[in-house]
Amino acid sequence: MKLNLFLLLISYSICYGQERAEINQKISSKDSYLSLRVDSLDQEIIRLYSKTNSCYLPLLKDPKLYPLGGRSGFEWSDLFNDLLAKESNYNNRYLVGDFMSLDENFETRGIEEINAELKNLVDFKKYDEKLFKLFDLGGKSSNDIEILYSYIRLNYPEDSSKLFNFYDKVWRFKTPPFIRKFSRMRNTFYASGQRVCLCEAYEDTLFLIAQYATSSKRLEPIIKKDSSGEVKSITYNEYLPINKRRHYYAPQYRITSKNWESDRKYEKADLLHDYDLGGGNKHITYYKGRSELPNFLLMKPSEDYPKAMTSNGIHEVALRELSRGMLGTANSIGCIRLSDFGSKFTRWWVPKNAKFFILYYEDRYHKKLSLESIKNELPFKNKEEGDLFRLWLNKNKPLKAKQMDLDIEGSFDNGFILDAYNLFGAEYERHKINLIK
Known part of the structure; x- marks a missing residue:
């Protein structure tokens, strides 16, 4: 598994390098691109850019990405949040839901997450590189956290409340990026590749701030109740938003409400940050009231898009029977799901009324895979091997184990343990080697 992850990274690098070379060749042959203004790029260049940076996808005027009968493609100016003040630092932020699980050859596309670099955010332009390093070290021990807080008190006393709050409410939950080509639910495997991209628009580029594995609609819940109204059972039918159901997702949304969660206390610093980004609140959303x-x-x-579903949202994976191990594949009942850290950071980063574009080719939206095609990718052969990893993670990284919903004992091949190994498997393998030494 460790070797396979390494090879996957290499394949991404080669692919992206080839795409970038093709883009550079096209641009250098066209005098009109000397200015490199995004609003002057032709569709051929936008198509090439969009292969490696989904932030360009809304500018691609390909009708196959859209429901029938509507517009095809947006302009550069459409990306901006026109409901924020013009002088706001955040009106160039937007989201893209790239819901394609397959590549152009209809093979598993794979998802490689990207975490934000704080130095690239306008919120952190005034701070030094050492602070960013201390942010990343803070989660390793209580001593590292105290070093971080002491550094903030000494160097940025006027911003201490804001920086403490950001670390405590967001950054301490940071996990390594997922790198995944498939997901598993029970005995079925699915191609992975769906992503939500956090983007910023500039005159000369569309900047990919972060990229998180997501899960969009495939399932429709069938709820059976008894005579008293109590839920007896919940089953799921397949409901893909393609063909006649393509209108389920609109190509364009706005984020009109930003709610909170019960695991974090909503405090004054959160209120002030929400105010800067156009609004937000401490309310908690529940599915079916439960x-x-x-x-x-x-x-x-x-x-x-009047036919689009109106009650969906972006949120952390929450329903136990539909695990976070499915992120990257179409296995949601409608909402757009993110990981624990992905949802926290997106909630912090996105302004109220930011635009959210959802685009995909219908024939690349979803695919089931055979066990034979991916069995060599599975990290554990039996429950004993799986439980050893579970024990190691719970003992050495209890916060991360809690984030991943990974118990000390359990299945060796479900989505929870595959997700956890995806993030921490390399470190676990080094741990095993050290034990042998």
Whole structure:
């Protein structure tokens, strides 16, 4: 598995390098691109850019990415949040839901997450590189956290409340990026590749701030109740938003509400940050009044798409029977799901009323895989091997184990343990080697 992950990284690098070379060749042959203004790029260049940076996808005027009968493609100016003040530092932020699990050859596309670099965010332009390093070290021990807080008190006393709050509410939950080519639910495997991209628009580029594995709609819940109204069972039918159901997702939404979660206390620093980004609140959203949907971001479809579902949102994976191990594949009941850290950071980063574009080719949206095609990718052969990893993670990284919902004992091949190994497997393998030494 460790070797396979390494090879996957190499394949991404080769692929991206080839795409970039093709882009550079096209641009150098066209005098009109000397200015490199995004609004002057032709569709051929946008198509090439969009292969490695989904932030360009809304500018691609390909009708196959859209429901029938509507517009095809947006302009550069459409990316901006026109409901924020013009002088705001955040009106160039937008989201893209790239819901394609397959590549152009209809093979598993794979997802490689990207975490934000704080130095690239306008919120952190005034701070030094050492602070960013201390942010990343803070999660390793209580001593590292105290070093971080002492550094902030000494060097940035006027911003201490804001920086303490950001670390405590967001950054301490940071996990390594997922790198995944498939997901598993029970005995079925699915191609992975769906992503939500956090983007910033500039005159000369569309900057990819972060990229998180996501899960969009495939399932429709069938709820059976008894005579008293109590839920007896919940089953799921397949409901893919393609063909006649393509209108389920609108190509354009706005994030009209930013809700909170019960695991974090909403405090003054959170209120002030929300105010700077146009709004937010401490309310908690529940599904059917029972299951919490943490960090729920309500998506309101554009009036241009009246048939689109209106009650969906972006939130942390919350329903136990539909695990976070499915991120990257179409296995949601409608909402857009993110990991624990992905949802927290997105909730913090995205302004209220930011635009959210959802685009995909229908024939690349979803695919089941055979066990034979991926069995060599599975890290554990039996429950004993799986439980050893579970024990190691719970003992050495209890916060991360809690984030991943990984118990000390359990299945050796479900989505929870595959997700945890995806993130921490390399470190675990080094641990095993050290034991042998």
